Amino acid sequence: MTHEPKGSTPGSIHERPTFSRVNTIPSVEFSIPQDPPVEKIISKCHSHQTRNGGAPENSAADKGHLEVSNDEESQSVVTLDEVTYPEGGRQAWLVVLGSFCGTIVAFGMMNTVGIFQSYISEHQLKDYNESIIGWIFGVYVFLSFFCGIQIGPLFDRHGPRMLILGGSVLMVASMLLLGLCTTYWHFMLVFGLLGGLGTSFIFTPAISAVGHWFLVGRGNATGISAAGGSLGGIVFPIMLQKLLPMIGFAWATRIMGFIFVFCCTISVTLTRSRLPPKRGQSVLPDLKIFRDPSFAVLTAAIYFMEWGLFVPITYLTSFAMASGAITSAFSYQLIAIMNAGSCLGRWAPGHIADKLGRFNSMIAALALCTATTTTLWLPASILQPTTPEEATTIKALCIVYTLIFGFASGSNISLTPVCVGQLCDTNEYGRYYATCYTVVSFGTLTGIPIAGSLIQAAGGHYWGVVIWTGLCYVVSLGCFIWSRALKVGWKIGVKF
Secondary structure, eight states, X not given: OOSSOXXXXXXXXXSOOOOOOXXXXXXXXXXXXXXXXXXXXXXXXXXXXXOOOOOOBOSOOOOOEEXXXXXXXXXXXXXXXXXXXXXXXXXXXXXXXXXXXXXXXHHHHHTTHHXXXXXXXXXXXXXXXXXXXXXXXHHHHHHHHHTHHHHHHHHHHHOSHHHHHHHHHXXXXXXXXXXXXXXXXXXXXXXXXXXXXXXXXXXXXXXXXXXXTOSTTHHXXXXXXXXXXXXXXXXXXXXXXXXXXXXHHHHHHHHHHHHHHHHHHHHHXXXXXOSOOOTTOOOSOOGXXXXXXXXXXXXXXXXXXXXXXXXXXXXXXXXXXXXXXXOHHHHHHHHHHHHHHHHHHHHHHHHHHHHHOHHHHHHHHHHHHHHHIIIXXXXXXXXXXXXXXXXXXXXXXXXXXXXXXXXXXXXXXXXXXXXXXXXXXXGGHHHHHHHHHHHHHHHHHHHHHHHHHHHHHTTTOSHHHHHHHXXXXXXXXXHHHHHHHHHHOSOTTOOO
């Protein structure tokens, strides 16, 4: 370590600091690492006030240091003098690459649930109604989010490598066994349970590790990492569309499993953390914090958003096939089109949010989701392809909706944890996030089965599902606006 500061550094203080959480990544908390004593003193990071810049000179440097975990992924010496983030460099970008490969598997699988839902509902589980089949995918999404509450502390203590390795084993096993499934409980066990647990074990530490290497550029680096999920969501549907009729379901899913092996190997090898754990910080849910009305309303907003988000992701392919205006082959490609839009939508809103405000960007994205659902998907679900012109109109509406909604909904997962962090101090983030998503995860559990029941109640038509999705987004949008107003008032120009 030289006397020259490297990377980004927070501003200065003249007191002996205590450790404070600095991340804004879901389910993860960690303490601040500090370099060996130098001639400059700089401060701990505080929520919403961290900035890049040099620190003033101070001769009263504290010479003490603390020993941290012996885990090879988090070994470092913590002193009370300086905190630096690499903000780039070979090792940091290799971590981003490892995280990118991990999200190809985890988020890529999540973005492909519509393909699996459509296929098994027409083949292996054709005797079951949509609502019952929907519980398989509801359990999958529920576990993907809910388990992050405890995976985060494990990441803090032991680093990402063993967690990603365990998740990789579960995900590969899920894909290789999926082709052998023939009954309902097979799919629930293999896809719902194994796949949901595996997804959570991979994406929580893979995304969180990026925050150990970037501070000022964290939004950009995290956006690049998360874009791997959109890439997986483009490749996997197109691949399955080609392979399913050629070699069948069993071998198509096995080939997907072999791709998982390749991506997971890279992720396990490259993804690592560098910040030591902070002992004694609880991330268990605490209902007392709902006394903050802004946080309570925000939790409701995220709940309704998640209730609606996975409905089009899951049922858009089935809708396209049932519409009579879109071929089976192109119906599978709609998920790829949605993820192409989402690839840009995961990065751009996060970049804009740093300039215009996190709540402001989230509100704009939700307004776009609401508008496209009601003006594009709803007419497409009502029209009947009785003429070639009407069939062309339905197809055009679906394509435009899929692309724009994919872009707008890209921020639904990436920006919401940041909004939660904006309502609390950094050292309380773990508790706030855990409390919020303990409630929200039950929305992800029930949203897909409810949509399946609506399809059944409407006699196989999808207008009920579309109205349900639109209403969920309307309520979510209203709650986000209300939560923002409780903090900064109703003025539109306030950055928040």
